[in-house]
Amino acid sequence: MSFKENFIVPKRYNTVSVALMALGVIAIIALYISTHGSGGTEEEKKISDARFWGSLLQNSVYFLLVVNAAMFFICATTLAWGGWQMAFRRVPEAISAVVPVIGVITLAILLAIAFGNNHTIYHWTDTEHVKHDAILNFKKGFLNKGFFAVVSVLTVGLWSWLGWKMRKLSRSLDDNPLATREEAKKYIWNNTVWAALYLVVFALTVMSSVPWLWLMSIDAHWYSTMYSWYTFASTFVAGMALICLFVVYLKNNGYLEFTNEEHLHDIGKFMFAFSIFWTYLWFSQFMLIWYANIPEETTYFSPRAQGIYKGVFWLMFIINFIAPLLILMKRGSKRNYSTITFMSLLILFGHWLDFFQMVFPGPSPHKVPLMLYDFGVALGFVGLIMYVTGKALSKAPLLAKNHPFVKESIIHHT
């Protein structure tokens, strides 16, 4: 069997990714000019400035969490001793290599927002204001610049380090196969321990503290304990969609011989199941607040579900729930390369919209900001992900052929 072991980055792939990155940079510059050129009062200038940073915040955090979900996928399947994903495991590994890159960008943006003079996005950063605000004063042990910075840096650092460790463990087998059964057992155990460590960090960050700090604190008076779970579900679905896109791309170019519809079907199942899970969390958060109808809780939903963000809000609900429910339910659509590609793109876009409506009603309550630039910024991040993932893919063989579970994946049958 001819076996294309290594991914060679095609010229066109690189051109497209660099072009997208350039487009992103142009969009950021254009957005900066359009939000800072006009005059107006001090207040208007601040809102305009916040609109610029909000776009960067939304895109960087979204894409960081999406690429990080790839490592979560690896660690969760490793911890469960799953074998089916081995045929394409190098793909999520390569995607997770983007974490440090986007991580640094996100950190720069977050710290710039938190330590900047404009308190429109994170109004808890305004120490003078917090003194007179009973709720924010009460929360200042959690919502303060020092804690925010330390947790953010630590989070990105730990994700990058543990992800690097997992990738290194996977690649350590490429040149020296495991000789004995005992060695294989030890290797699997080693993997399990590191995966578990990553998951603990993941649970303490993505599944709890980090979305509270980065996103929920935009509406600092409001809180929801479900928010982080909901964010996690959102990014995990999108992460699976991203993995799926890369798998389909490689498959179409003659790589990944051992990956077939069976694996695609299981990826599709993840996308379907977690779309439903996302809706479950989204609705649980929504319904209780809708039912109780307490003013301090409804402040979050009134601009979104009933106010000017209504369109985005319900559009993303249709894209993220109704479409996957009806389209991905059928077995055939999960095994069809075209349908699954379309659904992946749709889901990635839908959850991007989800993040849009998470971020903007806070800093821009009176106007839904023009979205053309946001697409540009998003495409810039897409280009970055494509570029770094392509590079990481080409560095190692596409199949971890010496891993003990590879055979299980090759004969996988859904």
Next chain:
Amino acid sequence: MAVKKFVTGNFYDEAVLFPAVKKVRRAGYKIHDVFTPFPIHGLDTAMGLRDTSLHTAGFVYGITGTATAVGFITWALTRDWPINFGGKPFFALPAWIPICFELTVLFAAVGMVLTFCYLCQLAPFVKKDHFNPRSTDDTFVMALECTDKTNESEAMNFLQSLGAVEVQVQYKETGWWLGRYDKDTKRFEKKEQAPEAVH
């Protein structure tokens, strides 16, 4: 119910069973079914079975459940007996979603269980007759359905050549409750072939 004639054979190994299934089909015999103690991946494809329509039925039941819930609650809370709950509109859809969900699950689950029993010809008090009791224990039992033209000794030899053991000819009643049997039948004694069989 018509009584039909079957040739059955036991297989010990999946690696023997799969080529046997293929060869039997290629030889033109009609496989009535293959009975296995546990699900075997890919056997349905090898046997050429079509996909089950159970999930389609499940979808229909689920939709029915949702429609029932929405319909009934709408009628009850907006037409028949509107009550003001904390100033909420009478048509308070978010509050009903959990009930709609539960009824969807209930209808789908109960409906699918009943449909599954129907498809497998199972019902309370209906006894199933096995071609070979070892199909619930440690062997895979393949049953070929014979027609008037089938030469049964040839079929038996063919199964044996493919690696089957305990090859035998059996007469079974087909039809809706396939293999309903008399309680007096002694299950494990050495059976003579049914003499009154009609062809």
